Amino acid sequence: MDLGLKDKVAIVGGASMGIGYGIARTLALEGAHVVITARREAGLAKAAATLKAAVEKAGSKARVVPIAADCRRAEDCARVVEQTMAEFAGIDVLVNNDGAPPLGALISFDDTAWAKAVEQNLMYVVRMTRAVVPHMQARGGGGILNITAISAIQPIAGFGLSVATWSGVIGYAKTLSIEVAKDNINVNTICPGYIETQRLEKVFAADGGDPQVMRRKLEAEIPMGRIGSVDDIASMVALLVSPRGRYTTGTAIQVDGGLLRGVR
Template sequence: MDLGISGKVALVTGGSAGLGLAAARSLAREGCDVCVCARDPERLADAVVELQEFGKVVHAVLADVEDPDSARRVVEETREVLGPVDILVANAGGPPPGRFDEVGLDDWDVALQRNLLATVRLAHAVLPGMRSRGWGRIVTITSRSAREALDGLVLSNATRSAVAGLVRTLAREVGRDGVRVNNVLPGPIETDRLRDLSGGEEAMRRRGDGVPVGRIGRPEEVGDVVAFLASERASYVNGVSLLVDGGESRVIA
């Protein structure tokens, strides 16, 4: 299936590893020129080498989206090198685990900056151009915790659900301008974060046994969903929060 996004410019934050890199890989495979930004220079350099194998233009920006000034700088640099951002994939590492009485106010500040306000700033930076051109896609990558409160993840539950609310609101406000805004909610996916939360490979395997499809998900399975939501083929999909969790969630709505 031709997704109709060859030649589009995509910006992926947190794009040097895990789900961000998977999304960047899927978009590059579909013919997008891709800018990835991340905090780790070595991982970022490795990501560029990998993405260049698809034959498209790849650019990297060393940036921390928690920094209030980073969003506009990353968007401006992407425009200078590749052109205006057509597709934004807003992705960042999840906040640390903990119950409400185990996390401090400083932890809340960091989680809000990383997992909510960074997305707000990025959207502010890209939306005017998308609306003026009459085409744009914003895809956020959050977590199943945006739909279903998970024990011991109070920071994720609160900030991820806030992003879901933002996505639904923006989708209603900018849909008539040709911009689609959607959210991907990964469940158990083979990433460093899941290894840390699970306590190792064996624990991950046992976690996979409990998923209805019988295994942990692969990062590319999330990346391909991101690419579809960013595509022309998904032009009537707007404001959704889509679970990619192998059927693990029991929530009906």
């Protein structure tokens, strides 16, 4: 199936590695031009070079543009959109993805930690979306996709800063989906389960025990019996942000190998 992503312009956040990189790679291999962001310039430049090589090898003409930015800073969000418009004169796809606030017991966090979590998980999505939607409207449509986590719908102790702020993102996305449907823009959220990335390695080691023991324990909880890959997430994202996926909007979809226990 041709997703119709050729020559579309996509902004993908937190894309120097992990889930964001996997999404950028999949979109670029589908022919979309990708703007990738992350804070650390060296890692971002390396990721852009690797991605460009993969795109060229696949015979695609997609362009890859790295822009160093911290999603917690309003001025960085504005700059990413301005530079994308200067480069491509339009935006079709926005993928909001980044790192995450620290783990820990909810009552251990002070107001400063909460404010940072809100900036990172919620205000990032609010600012990027607010800046991008007018350009999608001018273009006649677009796809917006937020990456959160399975913990946003099935909370896990210790993940409270993310759970609370991502619940806000899911509510924001649902409301926005209703408001911009008339503009042919869809808005969805993906809630990944356990996905093979550097971040997950840190989660395995978080309780100070043997990471391999923790890995096996988590794998045993997953009906499919394995940790997911970034491609498992990226394939779903590519469909949802493409013209082929446009009628699906306002959803929060778990991509988790069956980890979520519940019927909705």
